[in-house]
Amino acid sequence: ADIMAVFDPSGGKPVLPHGGTFSANPVSMRAGLAALQLLDHAAFSRLAAMGDRLRAGINAAFAQHGVAGQAVGAGSLLKVHFTARAVVDYRSALPAPAEARALATFMLGLLNRGVFAASYGLMALSTPMSDVDIDHVIGAASDAIGDVARSC
Template identity: 55%
Template sequence: RKDYLDAMVEIAHAAGSLVIFDEVISLRLGYSGAQGLWSITPDLTALGKIIGGGFPVGAVGGRADVMAVFDPTRGKPALPHGGTFTANPVTMRAGLAAMRALTPASFAHLDAIGSLLRDGITASLARHGLNGQCVGLGSLFKVHFPALPITDYRSVYPGASERTKIDLFHKGLLDRGVLSASYGLFALSTSMTEEDAREILSASDGALAAIAAKQ
């Protein structure tokens, strides 16, 4: 919720603290990451995963005055930073290729495929009379089986019966040729097509039908 994030930024700055966004995963939500979606500029941002083009990678960036502590151009930096694999040429080359491929158009494609899947799985849950929700943004979404709306960590954390349904859903997808994370998470890629999405929806519907039959 944007109002929550706005309030956290205001409270942090009022206390003299820096606002740091962990966008290691959420950068994939849009061309400017989650902070772009909610129009919030943090003081520092932690990055990883997609910026390495498949190679292990991590990065941090932020306001010029904050990042100045790492600046070696005016003598010894206030906070030296380096490591054995810092600026590894292979990772940097792969990361640059990935960043060039992740254009606004590619994110629009991921948004469209993600929306198609979320809407379709939500419809399947309703069709089979299952308490469940398919929530997420862009190229990321997850299937939950609680009766109540997802609003916070407590409502996300699965009980025993929900964990059973998640396990059955995962196995049902595997039996139908679809690999998701074992806890119901889907992470889409730019190479996926609408046809791929339709195949996932068919597998998901079959898996959910099997769960409903066991109730």
């Protein structure tokens, strides 16, 4: 109770204001519960296998097109970097100006092929995705890497 009291607005302005778009929303709580019930070991294993396949496919596309780059990540998450250097920390992940331009070309290429990812190269897979979806993303990524190769 003493910890939660810092959020209590009943005596005026709370010590620590807190708000949330979905705070205490019963529909959000039920959706969250359903997600937790469905995200079992098999679901996480399937997502990890799809992530491995997608990263391998994108890395093969880099090699195929002769473009320096790599898809790194774990499980259902991956990030695309247009560099051959090892990406091991925040500093090594920062793109040089030419790498940033290549990433922007790549991201536009993905978008033009029906794949939406974060503008900084992050992708996240989800349980409704299928092998067909992964194949589509690999194909779109390969074509977009081709766009980068042609733009250099």
